[in-house]
């Protein structure tokens with residue numbers, strides 16, 4: 125376990141400390157100010173989680189939580205697939221599996237799953253990228269749920285006592301596969317992409333009510349992965365040193381844990397934190413005391429923008445990893 129009392133604060137501090145020492149990726153603060161002025165806060169605040177794409181049944185909140193934990197156990201590294209594998213295949217595949225058989229994601233079944241079993245769950249005919257790892261991570265989730273939470277993701281969520289930070293802590297404590305961290309210039313630093321996106325998904329699915337009620341949802345950072353850095357780079361907020369720009373644009377794989385990778389992820393987290401603060405300051409200046417804006421909503425808005433423009437934007441960086 126990390127020594128931080130608050131794992132989300134650990135991500136923020138990690139990102140800002142990396143950005144201070146970074147030499148390959150930089151943040152253009154003028155562009156952040158510009159962006160803060162051009163984005164419509166009300167639209168971002170109204171951002172909603174997609175109930176049609178994901179499994180959703182208000183009568184079965186426990187199954188929704190089980191489903192989202194399985195989604196986010198597998199929510200990483202789709203890009204190596206030869207046939208284009210996307211997030212919607214994961215969310216939609218597991219949704220169909222649960223609708224066909226509500227016991228498909230029972231902890232005991234997850235604890236015994238193998239690679240071909242994951243393929244069946246997703247309804248994906250070809251081998252999945254990092255398939256053996258995907259199966260191992262689901263087994264880890266299944267067996268830790270059985271050992272610690274009576275087999276139910278909903279019990280894990282309840283154990284956090286309506287705290288997003290506490291839920292990130294419990295997820296990273298229970299499942300080693302969610303301990304997304306790196307060592308940068310000798311320091312151990314944290315991103316916790318899948319742990320945080322799981323909490324964001326629970327919040328979004330339940331619209332901040334019931335299992336999704338978190339008093340401190342504003343503590344989460346954005347989810348450091350592939351699409352948001354592309355959007356920020358296209359907007360001129362992130363700048364890559366020439367050799368890194370060339371490597372990313374020519375779709376070269378970066379080594380997991382490399383300086384290149386870590387600086388991209390850190391700068392993305394830090395830029396979204398700066399953007400959030402700049403937008404919040406503007407809202408406060410306009411006299412808006414009640415603000416819903418947070419880094420999850422900003423992440424969703426930027427991610428969706430990147431998904432919509434994926435064909436016209438430059439490529440995302442590529443890393444073989446289970447963390448994102």
Ligand SMILES: Nc1nc2c(c(CN[C@H]3C=C[C@H](O)[C@@H]3O)cn2[C@@H]2O[C@H](COP(=O)(O)O)[C@@H](O)[C@H]2O)c(=O)[nH]1
Nearest residue numbers: 173174199200201202209210211212347349424427448
């Ligand atoms: N930062 C960030 N990354 C996100 C998401 C989501 C989907 N979240 C849903 C949850 C609530 C909302 O309704 C969203 O629709 C997926 N990803 C990541 O993208 C990659 C897959 O991309 P592609 O191959 O192009 O589909 C992969 O690394 C996956 O982990 C997000 O929200 N933020």
